[in-house]
Amino acid sequence: MKLAYYPGCSLHSSSKGYSDSFVAVCKKLGIELEEIPDWVCCGASSAHSVSHLLSLALPAHTLVQAEKMGLDMVAPCAACYQRAKFAEYEMLNNPEMKAKIEQVIEMEYKGKSRVLSVLEVLSMIEEDKIKAAVTRPLTGVKVACYYGCVLVRPPHICNVDDPENPTKMDRIVALLGGEPVDWPYKTECCGASHIFTMKDACLKLGRDILQVAKDAGADIIAVACPLCHVNLDMRQTQINKKFGTSFNIPVVYITELMADAMGIDTSDMFRRHFVPVEIKRQA
Amino acid sequence: MKRIGVFLCHCGTNIGGVVDIAKVAEEVAKLPNVVTVQENKYSCSEPGQESILKGIKEHNLDRVVIAACSPRMHENTFRGVLERAGLNPYLLEMVNVREHNSWVHANEPEKATQKSIDLIRKAVFKVAKLEPLQPSKIGITKKALVIGGGIAGIQAALDIADAGHQVILVEREATIGGKMAMLDKTFPTLDCSA
Amino acid sequence: MSAAAQHPNITLYTLAQVEKVEGYIGNFEVTIRLKARYVDMKKCTGCGICETKCPTKVVSEFDQGLGKRPAIYKPFPQAVPNKPVIDAANCRKLKEGKCGVCAKVCPTGAINYEDQDQIITEKVGAIVMATGFDLIDWTKYYGEYGGGKYPDVITGLQFERLVNASGPTGGKIKRPSDGKVPETVVFIKCVSSRDDTKGKAYCSRACCMYTAKHAIQVKEKLPNCDVYVFYMDVRTPGKAYDEFFERAKKAGAKYIRGRVSKIYQQGDKYIVKGEDTLVGQNVQVEADLVVLANAMVPDRDAIKTAQIVGFSYDKDGFYTEAHPKLQPVETNTGGVFLAGCCQGPKDIPDTVAQASAAAAKVIMLLSKDELIANPMIAFVNTELCSGCGLCTKICPYRAITLETITERVHGHEIKRDVASVNSGLCQGCGACTAECRSGAINLKGFTNSQILAEVEAACR
Numbered sequence A: 001m002k003l004a005y006y007p008g009c010s011l012h013s014s015s016k017g018y019s020d021s022f023v024a025v026c027k028k029l030g031i032e033l034e035e036i037p038d039w040v041c042c043g044a045s046s047a048h049s050v051s052h053l054l055s056l057a058l059p060a061h062t063l064v065q066a067e068k069m070g071l072d073m074v075a076p077c078a079a080c081y082q083r084a085k086f087a088e089y090e091m092l093n094n095p096e097m098k099a100k101i102e103q104v105i106e107m108e109y110k111g112k113s114r115v116l117s118v119l120e121v122l123s124m125i126e127e128d129k130i131k132a133a134v135t136r137p138l139t140g141v142k143v144a145c146y147y148g149c150v151l152v153r154p155p156h157i158c159n160v161d162d163p164e165n166p167t168k169m170d171r172i173v174a175l176l177g178g179e180p181v182d183w184p185y186k187t188e189c190c191g192a193s194h195i196f197t198m199k200d201a202c203l204k205l206g207r208d209i210l211q212v213a214k215d216a217g218a219d220i221i222a223v224a225c226p227l228c229h230v231n232l233d234m235r236q237t238q239i240n241k242k243f244g245t246s247f248n249i250p251v252v253y254i255t256e257l258m259a260d261a262m263g264i265d266t267s268d269m270f271r272r273h274f275v276p277v278e279i280k281r282q283a
Numbered sequence B: 001m002k003r004i005g006v007f008l009c010h011c012g013t014n015i016g017g018v019v020d021i022a023k024v025a026e027e028v029a030k031l032p033n034v035v036t037v038q039e040n041k042y043s044c045s046e047p048g049q050e051s052i053l054k055g056i057k058e059h060n061l062d063r064v065v066i067a068a069c070s071p072r073m074h075e076n077t078f079r080g081v082l083e084r085a086g087l088n089p090y091l092l093e094m095v096n097v098r099e100h101n102s103w104v105h106a107n108e109p110e111k112a113t114q115k116s117i118d119l120i121r122k123a124v125f126k127v128a129k130l131e132p133l134q135p136s137k138i139g140i141t142k143k144a145l146v147i148g149g150g151i152a153g154i155q156a157a158l159d160i161a162d163a164g165h166q167v168i169l170v171e172r173e174a175t176i177g178g179k180m181a182m183l184d185k186t187f188p189t190l191d192c193s194a
Numbered sequence C: 001m002s003a004a005a006q007h008p009n010i011t012l013y014t015l016a017q018v019e020k021v022e023g024y025i026g027n028f029e030v031t032i033r034l035k036a037r038y039v040d041m042k043k044c045t046g047c048g049i050c051e052t053k054c055p056t057k058v059v060s061e062f063d064q065g066l067g068k069r070p071a072i073y074k075p076f077p078q079a080v081p082n083k084p085v086i087d088a089a090n091c092r093k094l095k096e097g098k099c100g101v102c103a104k105v106c107p108t109g110a111i112n113y114e115d116q117d118q119i120i121t122e123k124v125g126a127i128v129m130a131t132g133f134d135l136i137d138w139t140k141y142y143g144e145y146g147g148g149k150y151p152d153v154i155t156g157l158q159f160e161r162l163v164n165a166s167g168p169t170g171g172k173i174k175r176p177s178d179g180k181v182p183e184t185v186v187f188i189k190c191v192s193s194r195d196d197t198k199g200k201a202y203c204s205r206a207c208c209m210y211t212a213k214h215a216i217q218v219k220e221k222l223p224n225c226d227v228y229v230f231y232m233d234v235r236t237p238g239k240a241y242d243e244f245f246e247r248a249k250k251a252g253a254k255y256i257r258g259r260v261s262k263i264y265q266q267g268d269k270y271i272v273k274g275e276d277t278l279v280g281q282n283v284q285v286e287a288d289l290v291v292l293a294n295a296m297v298p299d300r301d302a303i304k305t306a307q308i309v310g311f312s313y314d315k316d317g318f319y320t321e322a323h324p325k326l327q328p329v330e331t332n333t334g335g336v337f338l339a340g341c342c343q344g345p346k347d348i349p350d351t352v353a354q355a356s357a358a359a360a361k362v363i364m365l366l367s368k369d370e371l372i373a374n375p376m377i378a379f380v381n382t383e384l385c386s387g388c389g390l391c392t393k394i395c396p397y398r399a400i401t402l403e404t405i406t407e408r409v410h411g412h413e414i415k416r417d418v419a420s421v422n423s424g425l426c427q428g429c430g431a432c433t434a435e436c437r438s439g440a441i442n443l444k445g446f447t448n449s450q451i452l453a454e455v456e457a458a459c460r
Helices: A015-026 A050-069 A079-094 A096-107 A118-123 A127-133 A168-175 A198-215 A226-234 A236-243 A254-259 A269-272 B021-028 B046-058 B071-084 B098-102 B109-127 B149-164 C001-008 C047-054 C094-097 C100-106 C154-165 C207-219 C241-250 C302-309 C348-366 C390-394 C429-433 C449-460
Strands: A002-005 A032-035 A142-146 A220-223 A252-253 B005-010 B034-040 B063-068 B092-098 B137-138 B142-146 B166-170 C011-015 C016-024 C028-033 C118-124 C125-131 C133-135 C153-155 C184-191 C225-232 C253-255 C261-266 C269-276 C281-287 C291-294 C297-300 C334-340 C368-373 C378-380 C400-409 C412-421 C441-443
Touching: A015 A032, A015 A254, A015 A269, A032 A254, A050 A079, A079 A096, A079 A226, A118 A168, A142 A198, A142 C241, A142 C334, A168 A254, A168 C028, A198 A226, A198 A236, A220 A226, A220 A254, A220 C001, A220 C412, A226 A236, A226 A252, A236 C047, A269 B142, B005 B021, B005 B109, B021 B034, B034 B046, B046 B063, B063 B071, B063 B109, B063 C368, B071 C368, B071 C449, B092 B109, B092 C094, B098 B109, B098 C297, B109 C449, B142 B149, B142 C118, B142 C348, B142 C412, B149 C001, B149 C011, B149 C348, B149 C400, B166 C016, C001 C011, C011 C154, C016 C302, C047 C100, C047 C441, C118 C449, C125 C302, C125 C348, C153 C154, C154 C207, C154 C291, C154 C302, C184 C269, C207 C225, C207 C241, C207 C291, C225 C269, C225 C348, C253 C269, C269 C291, C334 C348, C378 C412, C390 C400, C429 C441
Parallel strands: A002 A032, A142 A220, A220 A252, B005 B034, B005 B063, B063 B092, B142 B166, B142 C125, B166 C011, C125 C334, C153 C291, C184 C225, C184 C291, C225 C253
Antiparallel strands: B137 C368, C016 C028, C028 C118, C133 C297, C261 C269, C269 C281, C378 C441, C400 C412
């Protein structure tokens, strides 16, 4: 399998570990990635607040590049994925909007390339292949898989998983030998883009997610979205300070967890985390 | 030669408020075989029906076109009028100039008027070709089948049986009673359900 | 129920399913499968010893999964007929050939493990459809309410069993998970009804009232229990209905206008997160028991049964009435009538009213000696008919068959097939006339020449 890789801004900066681990895991599992040379920012989360057309045209531009490469496009960042999926959906279902978008980007979308999320790509790989690649199973590691809100919603567009009780990440954790915990906050919102304008409200959302994960017995939280990661990892200290809590839960990307289980060197990836990442396997 | 009568219904203002009935009457009168064109405020009303009956007899009509509402509403009513006038009730053609015309074209009365004329012309041509029909008679097995033994099925079965007819009540489960039997008390009186 | 079983004019077949319906209004021939009961109804006295001795225990369908029953059982104490049946799928004797306890203990020798299904046919003049409803399987659509993984998030019908004196708890309201008496009960209305994004777009009509009833029942049995009802609207049109809703509020039920976004377990409580849209705030209730008012959907066999009998149903599987206002209990198939929830969600008073209306229509039909049939039906010009049979396939009422006729052609006697219309079955839809390539089949009142006259007029 070969895919066009759309890293987006986050994976080239704050969430470099997500990109590195995704690329390494894909290599290990025989998925060839080719970065789209002329990719542009997807516009999240500001573009769609100001211009519907702009919010569609930005990711459409990148999607058409992928189509020119003759490949489907994978966007590991949940926001990039959702924005690109919106663009794909509009262009496949709304001829008028398609014409407007094509006029803006000055290119034609033939409707051949699909937008894929990291969960869809990982789900395409046979279970045995993932199991075979695991050299350091996550024995006894309890993982709360946190999907966040944009990856699986709205369901008629982002048809990745059950929007209220997604399980694709849990399945991966189980294949890695870990123990996915059943917890109810899988798709609660972390506040994401409102962190600058409504910090207090967002910190409370983050606190609730961490608390429920902790109550469910999680050792670690797995995510598939750079913004979720920032809000739960980087802001964990702020949350502790504000609410007098003492959370110390590592928050890792699902692909980092895979890389670690597959024997890939994750030291540089984990070095970038705020909460120290320690994966406590049981003997 | 056929003798066709065309009866135009105003349906209060439902049709008459949109369609220019006088103009329709004038145009329809020119159609072949049409011997009379008459108007009624409410054709389905008692006086409306009487005037159609009178029209049929007076002009010795053998075919009738009624431009009014949907035949689902009053076709049977007007068939009765034909029968009372001594005509075969199936020598009637109804034109739906209300649902198919005045209601949906309320904002374009001129077009609606023209459409009425067109629709009535079609009916006039068709009615000339109609043949008398005779309904057949079929026998009846005096027994009913009720499928489902919940409260609905039980009630229907009891009523039919009480009227003196045989009823077969078929229930898929091992007992009748359906969902109702599962209930505790029932609103709004809170009496028991079993 | 017992009145129906005892009525001299009613023949009751339980464990029975209609397999085939042929014929037409006034003259239906119905094939019914009587499933093996393994209990001889004539010998059985309904004493119930077999039920107490049966070693098998399985989940009770009648108690909506909240209780257990043996493999030989009466669904509930007042079952009609009040005699047990063996559930072949779970009976050890029928599955593995071992056990046989019920036969040993039966004082009248009524148990017959060799019992077989029987097929019978009946001739009837009219059919009433009263196949009822099921509740939608909400667990498929509501992952946010646990998708069925929480034992104390139950349906309204399960609550009925919990509160019923003959139910699994003897009428005591207890949590299914641990038998604890709840201190807080939350009711959520419109779970999968009035929700076209994940459930059904329609209103299930009975839920506002039965939820009010449940709230009253909780407050009556557990006066100190807190009762919350999350609702979108309260719809209580009906005689003495709104008063009943007021009574629920007076009894102490707290109505909160808003949807519940999530239910999850915390310790032995369920956290119910929702919104109070009247004050514009998020609310959170710690509940012991959550009761959902789910959408009513047609019975699981409804569509199959409609196809067997031969009439139409809507996109949700509810049976379609001939006219929503003027023919609400008739179907488009002559002689087939509708009663109850098979036609659409409704409560008991409406169901009873509709059932009596359907019965009146049947009585009207059966009190005639013969029926005047609509003459506007299809007829075949056998000279033009080539016997291709296309019309027999297109006819939705199965009214056309091929029959062999004998003719003399050039002095020779030949046999050939031509279409033949059953005047009792034909509803005059005209599908066959459009399908017929040789123009041999015509609809009286809408013949090809009559329609062409219209076309000619239209082209003027």
